[in-house]
Amino acid sequence: xxxxxxxxxxxxxxxxxxTLFARTIxxxxxxxxxxxxxxxxxxxxxxxxxxxPLRMGKVIGDNLQCHYHGITFEPGGRCVKVPGQALVPPxxxxxxxxxxxxxxxxxxxLGGPELADESxxxxxxxxxxxxxxxxxxxxxxxxxxxxxxxxxxDLTHLAFVHATTxxxxxxxxxxxxxxxxxxxxxxVRRLMKNSAPPPTYVRAGGFTGNIDRWQFINxxxxxxxxxxxxxxxxxxxxxxxxxxxxxxxxxxxxPETDASSHYFWAQCHDFDVRNSKLTExxxxxxxxxxxxxxxxxEAQQQSIEQNPDAPEIDVNGDxxxxxxxxxxRELLELQAARCQTIA
Amino acid sequence: MQEQxxxxxxxxxxxxxxxxGQVKGVRLSGQFIALYRHGGQLYATSDICTHEYxxxxxxxxxxxxIECPLHGTRFRITDGxxxxxxxxxxxxxxxxxxxxxxxxxxSPEDSE
Numbered sequence: 001x002x003x004x005x006x007x008x009x010x011x012x013x014x015x016x017x018x019t020l021f022a023r024t025i026x027x028x029x030x031x032x033x034x035x036x037x038x039x040x041x042x043x044x045x046x047x048x049x050x051x052x053p054l055r056m057g058k059v060i061g062d063n064l065q066c067h068y069h070g071i072t073f074e075p076g077g078r079c080v081k082v083p084g085q086a087l088v089p090p091x092x093x094x095x096x097x098x099x100x101x102x103x104x105x106x107x108x109x110l111g112g113p114e115l116a117d118e119s120x121x122x123x124x125x126x127x128x129x130x131x132x133x134x135x136x137x138x139x140x141x142x143x144x145x146x147x148x149x150x151x152x153x154d155l156t157h158l159a160f161v162h163a164t165t166x167x168x169x170x171x172x173x174x175x176x177x178x179x180x181x182x183x184x185x186x187x188v189r190r191l192m193k194n195s196a197p198p199p200t201y202v203r204a205g206g207f208t209g210n211i212d213r214w215q216f217i218n219x220x221x222x223x224x225x226x227x228x229x230x231x232x233x234x235x236x237x238x239x240x241x242x243x244x245x246x247x248x249x250x251x252x253x254x255p256e257t258d259a260s261s262h263y264f265w266a267q268c269h270d271f272d273v274r275n276s277k278l279t280e281x282x283x284x285x286x287x288x289x290x291x292x293x294x295x296x297x298e299a300q301q302q303s304i305e306q307n308p309d310a311p312e313i314d315v316n317g318d319x320x321x322x323x324x325x326x327x328x329r330e331l332l333e334l335q336a337a338r339c340q341t342i343a
Numbered sequence: 344m345q346e347q348x349x350x351x352x353x354x355x356x357x358x359x360x361x362x363x364g365q366v367k368g369v370r371l372s373g374q375f376i377a378l379y380r381h382g383g384q385l386y387a388t389s390d391i392c393t394h395e396y397x398x399x400x401x402x403x404x405x406x407x408x409i410e411c412p413l414h415g416t417r418f419r420i421t422d423g424x425x426x427x428x429x430x431x432x433x434x435x436x437x438x439x440x441x442x443x444x445x446x447x448x449x450s451p452e453d454s455e
Contacts (some may be wrong), residue, residue: 179401179412316398319412
């Protein structure tokens, strides 16, 4: 079961064009395309006649024609043509979903359309902001989305999974960590004073000595994890001539099924923002690290499926992840209670 | 009746290091201790949650109760009593302030 009344990132906007593009979002199969005017359409990926996935059909003008018997739907989901008969039954329609395009992403709203308030889409402006250098990517991950969320909220794994890129032992051993919780957010603030810069920081920021490093992580349900990370010459926080870099690592995790996820992420930097080689270098370092994470998520998922009842222990680093899971659990309970009231 | 040996007062941190409404974890003679200031009073308990060994000083102090950051067990800091949902009561320690420093009373068996 997933949270319904939320916007979920379904694709990078550039992935959706005039041909059909399908993705399952929270166990709901959805097919996407653009009208001639360029407006995105998100439609149930199942013909209401014989349930063939509509992604096998084609876009004709602004409409979608099913591959099987040519039944045609307009962008609002209403059937406009049943070949071979003059009459179109009024019940012939497929569900459509509210869509929005923000921060370079195409978002769909899974709950009641009347609740689709675009201002609820979380802020990811750094991805498209001209004051930042940015590059994003998409990973299909065969693991539950909260495994990805909890990974981002516990950065002690950097020292072990990512020793060759963004991690080193300072990340785990000398960090001052604070956890803050709210009803709908979790914040983890990690400070590492006077620590050795990790390889990526040396390459990107040109640091030669120790740095004061920070990692501020924010979680919002269902799967939004935004990180501000950075470093400056150790002990020279107030010095404008000190070397300082700030990075934004932005994660948008959308459940595909109970055991798989769509993982959208982008890496942004606030220095030398027009230097596409630098953007690419930082991106590929983080991508290398994230692919190391994906291997972890998928192995965890397999291990969980192999033995769902095996016990786990929790350690101090888990606070952020556990609080995030608590928020999602409580929201799901609320959602279930509301459904019961309505029924 | 055997007489209890007198406690040893062990120097911890500056009084200012534990502001009103805050919790601070310290390690004294090998013991993990949580120091709290609440309603102008200082309190000290074991810093280790009796449920699953988390450090309570990483949790949240509200209304004289410390909430474990891992699974949400709450303890009353004034007497260490466990308010659930997991675990059992916490051990408490006496505190005093000498020359602006907080001291905690440890019994001889507390020392490593």
